[in-house]
Amino acid sequence: MRRIPLEIKGVLAGATTSILILVATFAASGTYRSHVAQETETGRTPLTAENLAAKGRGLFFQSCAHCHGQDADGGEDAPSLLKLQISGAHMALLIQSGIKDEMPSFGKKYDAQDTAALIAYLKTLH
Amino acid sequence: MIPWDKLHGAMTHFPIALLSFSTACDFVSVTLNKLSIARDLRIVSFYGLTFAALASLGAVISGIALTKGDLWGRGNFAWHHRFVWPAFALLVALAVWRLVAREAMSRTGLWVYLILMLLASGLVAAAGYFGGELLLSGGGVP
Numbered sequence: 001m002r003r004i005p006l007e008i009k010g011v012l013a014g015a016t017t018s019i020l021i022l023v024a025t026f027a028a029s030g031t032y033r034s035h036v037a038q039e040t041e042t043g044r045t046p047l048t049a050e051n052l053a054a055k056g057r058g059l060f061f062q063s064c065a066h067c068h069g070q071d072a073d074g075g076e077d078a079p080s081l082l083k084l085q086i087s088g089a090h091m092a093l094l095i096q097s098g099i100k101d102e103m104p105s106f107g108k109k110y111d112a113q114d115t116a117a118l119i120a121y122l123k124t125l126h
Numbered sequence: 127m128i129p130w131d132k133l134h135g136a137m138t139h140f141p142i143a144l145l146s147f148s149t150a151c152d153f154v155s156v157t158l159n160k161l162s163i164a165r166d167l168r169i170v171s172f173y174g175l176t177f178a179a180l181a182s183l184g185a186v187i188s189g190i191a192l193t194k195g196d197l198w199g200r201g202n203f204a205w206h207h208r209f210v211w212p213a214f215a216l217l218v219a220l221a222v223w224r225l226v227a228r229e230a231m232s233r234t235g236l237w238v239y240l241i242l243m244l245l246a247s248g249l250v251a252a253a254g255y256f257g258g259e260l261l262l263s264g265g266g267v268p
Binding site: 005006007009010011012013014015017018019021022025028029031033034036062063079109114 | 190201
C-alpha cells in the first residue's frame with residue numbers, strides 16, 4: 001500500500017483542524033450571542049433620548065462621517081449636517097431613500113430604530 | 127469588568143506581527159537556501175507561525191467577547207470580518223500543516239505553502255486595517 005507523504009498528511013490535518021476550530025468558534029459565538037440577547041431582553045428598558053442619540057452617534061461615525069465629516073460640518077462632496085432646517089420625518093426619508101446620484105440609501109442597512117437614533121443624534125447638533 | 131476593547135487591540139498585534147515576520151523569514155530562507163542561515167530562518171519562521179496561530183486564538187476570543195458574539199456586523203465592522211475569518215482559518219491550517227510536515231516538503235508543496243503564507247499575511251493586514259478604521263472612526267464596535 002502506498003504511504004501518504006507527510007506534507008499531504010499535514011494539509012489534511014491543517015484543513016480539518018481549521019474547519020473544526022471555525023465551526024467551534026461560530027457555534028460558541030452563536031450560543032454566547034443568544035445568551036446576551038436573552039439577558040438584554042429580560043432587562044430591556046426603552047432607550048432614553050440621551051441613549052438614543054449616543055447610539056445615533058455611533059451609527060453616524062460608521063456610515064455618515066466618511067462624507068459629511070467627523071464633526072458633521074460637511075466634506076468635499078457632502079453638505080454640513082449642522083443646524084439642519086428639515087423635519088425629523090424628512091431626515092428619515094432621506095436616510096432611508098437616499099438622494100439620487102448624491103447620497104446612498106440606508107433603507108436596507110438601518111431599520112426604523114436605527115434611523116430614529118441617527119435623527120436623535122443629528123438633532124443634538126443644532 | 128474585563129476591558130475587552132483594550133485586550134482585543136493588544137492581542138491582535140501578535141498574530142499580525144508574527145505572521146508577517148514568519149512569512150518574511152520563509153522567503154529570505156528560500157532566497158538564501160545555500161547559506162547556513164537559511165535553516166535558522168526556517169526554525170524562526172516555524173516558531174513565529176506557531177505563536178501567531180496561538181495568539182490568533184486569543185485575538186478571536188477577545189474579539190467575540192467585545193462584539194458580544196456578532197460575527198459579521200455592518201460597514202467597516204463587516205469588512206473587518208470578511209478578512210478576519212478567512213485569515214484565521216488559513217493561519218490555523220498553515221500552522222498545523224507546518225507542524226505536521228516540518229521539513230518534509232516537496233518543492234511544489236513549499237511554493238504552495240509560501241503563496242498561502244503571503245495570502246494569509248495579506249488577509250490579516252486587511253483585517254487589521256479595517257479594525258483600525260473602526261477604532262479611528264470613533265464609532266467603535268456597533
